[in-house]
Amino acid sequence: MSTTRIILICSGKGGVGKTTTTANLGIALARRGVNTVVLDADFGLRNLDLLLGLENRIVYTAQEVLAETCRLEQALVKHKQEPNLALLPAGNPRMLEWLTPKDMKAIVALLEESFDYVLIDCPAGIEAGFKNAAAAAREAVVVTTPEVAAVRDADRVIGLLNTQGVSPVQLVLNRVRPKMMSTQDMLSVDDVTDILALPLLGLVFEDEQVIVSTNRGEPLTLGPANSPAAQAYTNIAGRLQGDDIPLMDPAKARQGLRAKMRKLMQTKIF
Amino acid sequence: MELILEVRRVITLYLPDRRLQHWRDALPDLLTSCPAGRLDLHCGDWSLTCTDLRDLQRILEVSGRQIHRLETTVPETVVSAAAIGLEGRLWGDSPPDAARESPSPRSLMVHQGTLRSGDHFQSDGSLLVVGDVNPGARISAAADVMVWGRLRGVAHAGRDGATGAKIVSLHLRPLQLRIASVVARGPEDQPVAGMAEQARLVDGEIVIEPADPQSMART
Numbered sequence: 243m244s245t246t247r248i249i250l251i252c253s254g255k256g257g258v259g260k261t262t263t264t265a266n267l268g269i270a271l272a273r274r275g276v277n278t279v280v281l282d283a284d285f286g287l288r289n290l291d292l293l294l295g296l297e298n299r300i301v302y303t304a305q306e307v308l309a310e311t312c313r314l315e316q317a318l319v320k321h322k323q324e325p326n327l328a329l330l331p332a333g334n335p336r337m338l339e340w341l342t343p344k345d346m347k348a349i350v351a352l353l354e355e356s357f358d359y360v361l362i363d364c365p366a367g368i369e370a371g372f373k374n375a376a377a378a379a380r381e382a383v384v385v386t387t388p389e390v391a392a393v394r395d396a397d398r399v400i401g402l403l404n405t406q407g408v409s410p411v412q413l414v415l416n417r418v419r420p421k422m423m424s425t426q427d428m429l430s431v432d433d434v435t436d437i438l439a440l441p442l443l444g445l446v447f448e449d450e451q452v453i454v455s456t457n458r459g460e461p462l463t464l465g466p467a468n469s470p471a472a473q474a475y476t477n478i479a480g481r482l483q484g485d486d487i488p489l490m491d492p493a494k495a496r497q498g499l500r501a502k503m504r505k506l507m508q509t510k511i512f
Numbered sequence: 513m514e515l516i517l518e519v520r521r522v523i524t525l526y527l528p529d530r531r532l533q534h535w536r537d538a539l540p541d542l543l544t545s546c547p548a549g550r551l552d553l554h555c556g557d558w559s560l561t562c563t564d565l566r567d568l569q570r571i572l573e574v575s576g577r578q579i580h581r582l583e584t585t586v587p588e589t590v591v592s593a594a595a596i597g598l599e600g601r602l603w604g605d606s607p608p609d610a611a612r613e614s615p616s617p618r619s620l621m622v623h624q625g626t627l628r629s630g631d632h633f634q635s636d637g638s639l640l641v642v643g644d645v646n647p648g649a650r651i652s653a654a655a656d657v658m659v660w661g662r663l664r665g666v667a668h669a670g671r672d673g674a675t676g677a678k679i680v681s682l683h684l685r686p687l688q689l690r691i692a693s694v695v696a697r698g699p700e701d702q703p704v705a706g707m708a709e710q711a712r713l714v715d716g717e718i719v720i721e722p723a724d725p726q727s728m729a730r731t
Contacts, residue, residue, distance in 0.1 A: 297684040343537070373534075373537075394629050394647060397628045397629040397630075397631070397646050397648060398628060398629040398648065400628055401627075401628030401629065401630060402630075404628075405532050405533055437627055437644075437646055437647070437664075439644070457692055496525050
């Protein structure tokens with residue numbers, strides 16, 4: 243078995259940040275010098291290419307590679323700024339029925355030969371799309387937000403991953419609002435890990451910059467790590483590679499903000 | 513002339529639990545542990561179409577197996593089986609074999625690990641989960657349900673009507689409790705930490721009280 247890490251990024255519920263996580267992790271890993279490919283298994287509603295700003299460069303998809311109408315190198319889209327990162331769309335949005343678990347395994351087997359990391363962006367839901375995407379994965383990152391519905395769906399997905407023998411499964415808690423957590427208006431980190439019982443790979447704080455970067459097609463991790471979310475994704479990439487980076491503490495993040503405010507008040511106003 | 517009757521070895525192939533895995537995915541693994549020959553196919557609660565059954569038949573035939581008889585709990589599957597000339601037999605709600613016999617309250621089924629949302633774990637006797645039962649998961653047993661961990665899903669004890677059945681947990685905060693045919697919403701306040709609790713029927717109502725270790729010894 244090769245040493246390539248084949249990681250499924252999934253959540254069950256839609257809109258919790260699978261694709262954003264995939265794009266940012268892909269860039270962050272590439273910036274660390276590892277050869278990374280992101281595979282968009284959510285090809286019916288594909289937007290990983292949008293987030294990476296590569297939409298207009300897609301010519302072929304994995305479908306054509308398997309049909310042998312093109313070579314793998316032709317279908318891979320290299321990122322503009324990060325040559326270590328490539329994107330492979332699994333298929334064309336109009337051809338919904340073609341992908342099977344067997345196809346998925348064949349694609350990943352091809353990618354395995356030339357990449358160190360294969361990140362698979364999984365579609366929402368637990369039906370055929372999920373099963374196809376998960377077919378070739380060796381490990382998984384479950385993305386969830388501190389909301390009851392997202393946690394419930396993540397729990398279901400983790401159960402399915404366990405029956406498929408995917409291991410390790412790690413957790414990314416996305417869109418954390420430290421302020422709401424401190425006032426107990428939001429599920430706390432402990433509430434979530436209590437139910438899901440998974441190792442926490444990272445916390446990502448709610449960050450408006452994510453929306454800006456998504457619309458621009460430039461993942462946050464491309465720029466300097468001055469936004470909290472960019473820092474969080476960079477840390478997650480480090481932890482994936484085995485670095486020992488302490489988790490961000492929502493309570494401290496809040497103190498930090500308050501301290502900054504106080505400082506601002508002192509210098510500028512008073 | 514001596515007549516020798518061939519003794520038919522009954523081979524049984526069980527399709528996997530519908531909630532855990534699709535039978536098409538599970539089949540290659542199932543076949544590795546199943547000898548060749550004529551077999552009884554237990555389809556559980558899978559609703560199989562003629563196409564499904566033909567595919568199944570083809571996969572089995574390629575590996576030298578024939579379907580002798582088919583058993584299912586779903587009427588549609590019997591109809592499909594009849595349509596392609598297979599003998600099908602319909603069971604009631606419960607799975608065939610062991611479950612048809614009278615449930616033995618002394619038998620205990622143990623599950624180790626967390627039961628997650630969507631899982632449904634059942635037993636024909638008592639049931640012990642060593643781990644948590646998460647919200648959205650269900651456990652049911654003909655006799656008692658015991659959870660060595662947190663019970664936050666739905667639990668049903670005395671599924672076949674045993675009103676003496678109990679639900680015991682280290683942390684009893686289920687979404688819903690059922691004992692025999694009585695249904696109750698779970699309590700909303702937090703339980704006292706470190707106190708195992710039990711739910712049982714008193715005068716047709718479900719009550720929760722500190723667990724009584726002596727009563728468990730009898731089950």
